[in-house]
Each structure stands twice: as C-alpha cells, then as structure tokens.
Amino acid sequence: MREVAPSGGVAGALTGAQAREGYEALKAKGLKLNLTRGKPSAAQLDLSAELLTLPGAADYMAEGATDCRNYGAIQGIAEARRLFAGILGAPAEQVVVANNSSLALMHDAITYALLKGTCDSAAPWSREREISFLCPVPGYDRHFTICETYGIRMIPVALGEDGPDMGEAERLAAKDATIKGMWCMPKYSNPTGTVYSNEAIERLAAMKTAAPDFRLLWDNAYAVHHLTSERIEIANILELTARHGHANRAFVFASTSKITMAGSGLALFAASKDNVKWLLARMTPRTIGPDKVNQLRHVRFLKNEEGIARLMEKHRALIAPKFEKVLEVFEARLGRVRDVSWTRPKGGYFITLQVPKGCARRVVELAKEAGIELTPAGAPFPHGNDPEDRTIRIAPTFPDLAEVAQAAEGVAVCVELAAGEK
Numbered sequence: 001m002r003e004v005a006p007s008g009g010v011a012g013a014l015t016g017a018q019a020r021e022g023y024e025a026l027k028a029k030g031l032k033l034n035l036t037r038g039k040p041s042a043a044q045l046d047l048s049a050e051l052l053t054l055p056g057a058a059d060y061m062a063e064g065a066t067d068c069r070n071y072g073a074i075q076g077i078a079e080a081r082r083l084f085a086g087i088l089g090a091p092a093e094q095v096v097v098a099n100n101s102s103l104a105l106m107h108d109a110i111t112y113a114l115l116k117g118t119c120d121s122a123a124p125w126s127r128e129r130e131i132s133f134l135c136p137v138p139g140y141d142r143h144f145t146i147c148e149t150y151g152i153r154m155i156p157v158a159l160g161e162d163g164p165d166m167g168e169a170e171r172l173a174a175k176d177a178t179i180k181g182m183w184c185m186p187k188y189s190n191p192t193g194t195v196y197s198n199e200a201i202e203r204l205a206a207m208k209t210a211a212p213d214f215r216l217l218w219d220n221a222y223a224v225h226h227l228t229s230e231r232i233e234i235a236n237i238l239e240l241t242a243r244h245g246h247a248n249r250a251f252v253f254a255s256t257s258k259i260t261m262a263g264s265g266l267a268l269f270a271a272s273k274d275n276v277k278w279l280l281a282r283m284t285p286r287t288i289g290p291d292k293v294n295q296l297r298h299v300r301f302l303k304n305e306e307g308i309a310r311l312m313e314k315h316r317a318l319i320a321p322k323f324e325k326v327l328e329v330f331e332a333r334l335g336r337v338r339d340v341s342w343t344r345p346k347g348g349y350f351i352t353l354q355v356p357k358g359c360a361r362r363v364v365e366l367a368k369e370a371g372i373e374l375t376p377a378g379a380p381f382p383h384g385n386d387p388e389d390r391t392i393r394i395a396p397t398f399p400d401l402a403e404v405a406q407a408a409e410g411v412a413v414c415v416e417l418a419a420g421e422k
Contacts, residue, residue, distance in 0.1 A: 033406060041397060083298070084268050087223050094273060099290050100264065100266070102219070112279070144383070147382070162196065162200055184204065188232075188349075191394075193348050201235040205249065222258075222347055224259065224308060248274050250271060251269065258315075258349065327344060329412055342394075355418065358422055362422075366414040375393045
C-alpha cells in the first residue's frame with residue numbers, strides 16, 4: 001500500500017472551489033466509462049482466437065481411447081488434468097477439470113457440504129444450528145454473495161500485506177465450532193493484490209479448528225497472472241496441510257477464465273484424494289461428464305505449462321500499461337489529498353484505492369454522475385458494508401488505455417471533491 005499523504009495533508013492541496021470547478025469540467029466531458037468488473041479486454045480474448053478453430057473436425061480422441069464427443073470422464077480428460085496440475089500444486093489424479101467457472105465449483109462445493117456434509121462431517125452442514133466462514137477483508141464480493149445466499153454468517157478478518165490477521169483467524173477458528181470455512185485468495189488477492197506469505201500459509205495449514213470438517217476455500221484465481229517480470233511463488237497449501245495432519249483441509253480452485261476466453265474456459269479443482277472422491281460422488285447425480293471437446297482444445301492450444309506462461313506474458317504486455325497509467329495518475333493527482341492510499345499490485349486484476357474515512361460512497365456517486373461506473377463502495381466487504389467507507393476497487397483491464405487514463409483522472413477529481421466536502 002502506498003500512503004500518499006499523511007493525515008495533515010500536504011502543501012498544494014486543492015481548495016474546495018478548485019475541486020468543484022474541476023468536477024464540473026469533468027462532467028462537461030460527457031464520459032461513459034466502466035471500471036466495475038475485472039474483465040479481460042477484447043484484445044486479451046483475441047490472444048486465444050485459435051481456440052475457435054480447435055481441436056478440428058477429426059481431432060476428438062483423448063488418451064485412453066476417450067471420445068471427447070461423448071459422455072463420461074467426469075473428472076476431466078487426463079491431458080487436461082496433467083496440464084494444470086503444476087498450477088494447482090497437485091498430482092493429476094487429484095485434479096478435477098470442469099466447465100467454465102471456478103465460481104460455480106466453489107458454489108457447488110459449499111452447497112454439497114450444506115446438503116450432504118464433507119467427507120469429514122458427522123452430518124450435513126445445514127443441520128448445524130449455525131454455519132460461519134472467516135472472510136479476509138477487503139475481499140471478493142462473489143465469495144460473500146455465496147455465503148449471504150445460503151445464510152452463512154460471515155466473520156471479517158483483516159487482510160494485511162502478507163495475508164490475513166493470523167492471530168485473529170487462529171483465535172476464532174480454535175474456539176468456535178460453527179466456523180466451517182475460510183475464504184482465501186492467496187496470490188494477487190482480489191481486490192488488494194495481496195500475496196500471502198509462506199508463514200501465513202503454513203499457519204493456515206497448521207491451525208487448530210474447533211470444527212473437525214473445517215475447510216479452506218483456496219481460490220487461486222490469479223496463480224499465473226503477473227503484472228511485473230517477477231514470478232512470485234507461494235507455498236503449496238496441499239503439501240502443508242498434509243504435513244500438519246489436515247490433509248482434507250484445503251479445496252483449491254482456479255480457472256482459465258482470464259487465461260483464454262472468459263466465457264468458455266475451464267474450471268479447476270484440486271484437493272486430497274478423499275476430497276476429490278467426495279466431490280466426484282456429489283457431482284455424479286448432476287452431470288454425466290464435462291465438455292471434453294473444450295478441454296481437448298485447451299490442451300491443443302496451451303500444450304504445457306511453458307505455453308501457459310508464454311500466453312500470460314502476452315496478457316501482461318496488454319494490461320500492465322493500464323495499471324501503470326492508473327498509478328501514474330494517482331501519484332500525480334492524489335498526492336495532494338490527505339489520507340489517501342492505493343495498492344501497487346504485482347499481479348491480478350485490481351487496484352485498491354483507500355480514500356478518507358466516510359468518502360468512498362460519495363466518490364462512487366460523484367463518479368457515476370460524471371459518467372464513470374465504479375464497483376459499489378462496500379463490495380469488498382460482507383453484506384456490502386465497509387465500516388469505514390474508505391475502500392474502492394479499481395478494475396483497469398477492460399477499457400482501452402486512453403479510456404483508462406480518462407477514468408483514472410476522473411476518479412482522482414471525484415476523490416478531491418469528496419475529500420474537500422468531508
């Protein structure tokens with residue numbers, strides 16, 4: 001997090017009249033810009049255009065004489081499981097490749113646990129008097145939506161630069177048997193870009209929990225999504241949980257949604273042998289098999305981990321300049337505004353902007369009036385409630401570079417005005 005101005009402010013800050021004048025000029029531009037979701041741009045999707053011609057009319061047989069046009073192979077074809085095993089940190093036999101959305105897999109895993117319990121549960125979670133999840137904040141709003149939809153109580157835990165507040169997480173999990181899970185985005189977290197330290201990951205793997213069927217929902221969505229030349233690696237949660245006697249603790253999720261085509265990617269799951277067996281048993285009444293043709297085309301296109309890395313370098317070339325532009329504008333414009341800070345992520349899809357306390361909703365409102373759509377101010381918190389009303393998620397990937405520059409300038413103007421009003 002880059003703290004731009006101390007609480008006392010700095011010389012040269014705009015007066016209220018100057019801030020209002022700048023905002024009226026912004027509105028007069030008649031902008032129509034959208035920074036609400038972390039979507040790949042059309043240029044990013046074009047990087048995988050070859051998928052639309054694969055695997056080809058005569059290429060439909062996978063290993064083991066698997067006809068990809070037909071039913072079966074509920075765990076996914078062997079080639080696809082091998083392709084993503086390294087990213088997931090699991091042997092191929094402990095990988096499941098499913099259709100499109102990892103969010104769907106997360107949703108299904110939780111609903112299966114509610115309906116049937118996990119492989120370590122004495123009864124379905126839904127029979128418990130209450131179910132709770134630990135939720136590092138700021139976090140991913142879709143995680144919180146799943147909990148809210150199914151009546152799972154969310155307990156916020158502060159997310160720092162190296163991961164969750166582990167003292168608090170350990171204290172809560174050890175004493176409260178209603179706490180059945182914890183959301184984690186361990187690498188380039190949404191929306192802060194946080195990378196969990198190896199120490200934090202080991203403590204998560206080892207910590208005592210009052211619930212014997214406690215699960216880490218390990219959403220490694222940005223495992224290969226670097227924004228710099230640095231290739232950050234994190235500790236392997238599956239190896240560590242096994243080492244500490246909690247082999248079934250982690251459900252690991254990922255997808256190709258921001259690797260190839262977001263609308264037609266592959267969802268990925270990895271876990272212990274018992275957890276994989278449990279998931280496949282729960283999936284069996286739901287499906288006779290995934291889209292194996294799509295899996296085969298991904299194998300033909302990506303080929304291996306080196307192929308994935310090469311493709312992600314092309315993504316970086318497209319989106320890193322957009323992040324740099326936002327940071328450049330914030331540095332130039334918001335250094336004059338006290339109590340403003342922002343993240344400088346090394347990967348992922350978001351920048352987190354912290355504005356003066358009580359100003360985030362006002363900034364979003366002002367931006368909307370000026371033609372700039374932002375994610376709702378409370379989105380990175382359970383129930384959309386940011387207790388300090390400070391956090392705004394910035395998603396620079398989808399617009400083109402010129403639009404990103406305009407939007408960043410516009411957001412800065414709105415911050416200046418909101419801070420002046422406050």
